[in-house]
Amino acid sequence: MKRLLNRLLPKSWRSTVVTVPVIRLQGIIMAGGGQFRPSLSLASTAGLIEKAFSFDAPAVAISINSPGGSPVQSRLIFKRIRDLATEKNKKVLVFVEDVAASGGYMIAVAGDEIFADPSSIVGSIGVVSASFGFPELMKKIGVERRVHTAGQNKAVLDPFKPEKKEDVERLKALQLEVHETFIDLVKERRGTRLKDDPDLFTGLFWTAKKGLELGLVDALGDMRTVLKTRFGPKTQLKLITAPRGLFGRFGLFGSSKGFSAPDIAAAAASGIIDAAEERALWARFGL
Template sequence: MLSSLRRYLPKRFRNEKLVVPVVRLQGAIGMNSPMRTGLSLATAALPLEKAFSIKKAPAVAIIVNSPGGSPVQSRLIFKRIRDLAKENEKEVLVFVEDVAASGGYMISLAGDEIFVDPSSIVGSIGVVAAGFGFTELIKKVGVDRRVYTAGEKKVTLDPFQPEVPEDIEYLKTLQQEIHDTFIDIVKSRRGDILTDDPDLFTGKFWTGRKAVELGLVDGIGDLRGVIRDRYGDKAEPKLVAAPRGLFGRKAGLGVALSGKSLTEGLGQDLIAAVEDRALWMRYGL
């Protein structure tokens, strides 16, 4: 009864808590399958917009726990956070859990301040492409592969054909362009405090404690402690998540099973899970 009447009292008597909305961005970026949803702009947009729309909140806190993935989705999420922060005049505080590497670190750069655990893994500012070559395998199996194209480069880097040096060189050119974009974002957001360590943009990664020394992040701290120190004991973090839809899935994620068999969906889901696991294992997690 008392709580229902409190909103009618003058503000000085309400003893209201200050809410800081929290959005969790977790998982490999852009690795979606029919039955498994990865981190992308589609999955992040709703909770981000909801969090930034809370007018009385002095800031929005974002928890990042990602080993990376799609550079496009990483940049799209980064840009959406910065756009929302500007539109709503909100400070953005980022808190890294286990890892913010590669695309995960790119997303973290959207924070006005980045906090880490001493043992968090941070960095990996680079671009990678990996695959397998099956030329010897199909010879042993006795498979005769037939490919018909309109456009001589439509089978560039085909894993069932020998590597072509000029195709590899072209891929590296594309990777360098993406890498340059990543570096530009890092310098634009952290350039005033970055050290001149020659390994910064080589793809190397570090612990959270070392990342503070390098200027990649701002300090050691946990979400609840930093929020209380910054905004007082009445400040309270509140998790904002996407609404749940059919079968408990998050709504608005653009994931559907239409047109795919259950077996096909499970197969693609298994492949996505293996790729996801490989990303996390790269950082010892």
């Protein structure tokens, strides 16, 4: 409507200022998330994405800074962006900050164009599962593990039991299927821009400077410069944020049932574990 009214006005009265909505997606990708360490998921980003696409603007800009995480949540976020881009007939411009790797890169390919700083990290098109094994520890501390199941494969990859070859093979088969889905998605979106490099889908990652050569990104640059060059020097960037404040978002206050001391202790312990896992993901890329 705003564009239509603008066209009906005399040229001297028309507004030349373009406002581009900006979504900032930062953090590991996983369903749910703790009270103290929110994560990226469709549930946590859908409102921001839909609000950005409701703007009367020629494009939506998305800033990504994520080392990856859940392939399912990554693809759901990707799909919501692409569905709205098609529905609203808008271009999507993605800008990589420190890293867009693994699931972070899966979201990035939702962009019609991908921009990054020369030192940004991109790629890691692969699938990984990580855990710990404690069978020897159980013996040392004299604890017996008792697991009873209905279904012989119900307790596969139990971390308190010795690893079985057949369980690992089963896990790897599942990983290959997820990897194939990831590869197909990247090929579909990047098309002929991708170079024929044998390492492209091995899980390796590169700086954006090398990523440009491989076709993983389209250009090197920052959001403000790119948008003002493309849409004019008066272009304004509008950051889309969640409607609630910090405490409301995390649910720390305003709960009708409140928090007991065990609730707070459990949340704190969970937060420490989440923080360690998140730190490990970022550290993989030297961050």
